[in-house]
Amino acid sequence: QVTLKESGPVLVKPTETLTLTCTVSGFSLSNARMGVSWIRQPPGKALEWLAHIFSNDEKSYSTSLKSRLTISKDTSKSQVVLTMTNMDPVDTATYYCARMLGGDYVDYWGQGTLVTVSS
Amino acid sequence: EIVMTQSPATLSVSPGERATLSCRASQSVSSNLAWYQQKPGQAPRLLIYGASTRATGIPARFSGSGSGTEFTLTISSLQSEDFAVYYCQQYNNWYTFGQGTKLEIK
Numbered sequence: 001q002v003t004l005k006e007s008g009p010v011l012v013k014p015t016e017t018l019t020l021t022c023t024v025s026g027f028s029l030s031n032a033r034m035g036v037s038w039i040r041q042p043p044g045k046a047l048e049w050l051a052h053i054f055s056n057d058e059k060s061y062s063t064s065l066k067s068r069l070t071i072s073k074d075t076s077k078s079q080v081v082l083t084m085t086n087m088d089p090v091d092t093a094t095y096y097c098a099r100m101l102g103g104d105y106v107d108y109w110g111q112g113t114l115v116t117v118s119s
Numbered sequence: 120e121i122v123m124t125q126s127p128a129t130l131s132v133s134p135g136e137r138a139t140l141s142c143r144a145s146q147s148v149s150s151n152l153a154w155y156q157q158k159p160g161q162a163p164r165l166l167i168y169g170a171s172t173r174a175t176g177i178p179a180r181f182s183g184s185g186s187g188t189e190f191t192l193t194i195s196s197l198q199s200e201d202f203a204v205y206y207c208q209q210y211n212n213w214y215t216f217g218q219g220t221k222l223e224i225k
Binding site for chain 2: 037039046047048049052060063064096100103104105106107109110111112
């Protein structure tokens with residue numbers, strides 16, 4: 001059974017750095033066809049792709065947020081970590097981690113974690 | 120960046136009727152397009168990939184068509200559980216989502 005679960009702070013202050021962890025089970029992050037993305041959704045708004053990491057450790061980032069994002073993985077712990085620097089209230093959103101089969105579409109989503117940016 | 124534009128923003132349809140949702144790409148994405156359904160408080164669910172292939176467990180009333188820049192999601196006979204927000208996503212050049220279509224009960 002494939003599952004992904006996000007963890008991290010629910011509240012961060014403006015200018016702080018957000019660190020989110022995605023713990024996966026039911027598949028290996030070293031599997032050649034498996035990649036994990038982070039996707040966010042502000043309240044009442046659309047989905048926005050942030051970053052992706054492939055099984056070979058290749059990474060890709062949203063053009064508009066690239067300077068603020070870092071994605072990494074620890075295959076032995078089955079975890080994918082996203083850091084986002086210089087948080088702003090407009091970054092308030094539900095953050096999802098998601099498995100992308102073959103680096104294409106999302107076949108499994110985490111439950112999401114709501115992160116609020118406020119002083 | 121490829122921009123995905125969905126229309127209409129809101130679609131009001133009666134149960135049992137057909138719903139047709141559109142998604143347009145700012146440049147060709149070939150058939151590298153997926154559709155997702157999202158209900159309030161839930162993560163999205165994959166419906167269609169490759170523009171027209173239903174994901175595992177998705178009822179046959181859901182169908183996708185199109186290629187290049189124009190795509191359509193059709194729900195042939197709406198059930199109560201189908202009223203939700205639908206998103207398209209291209210994966211031809213990294214990933215971008217449309218802004219969503221809310222399907223509501225008429």
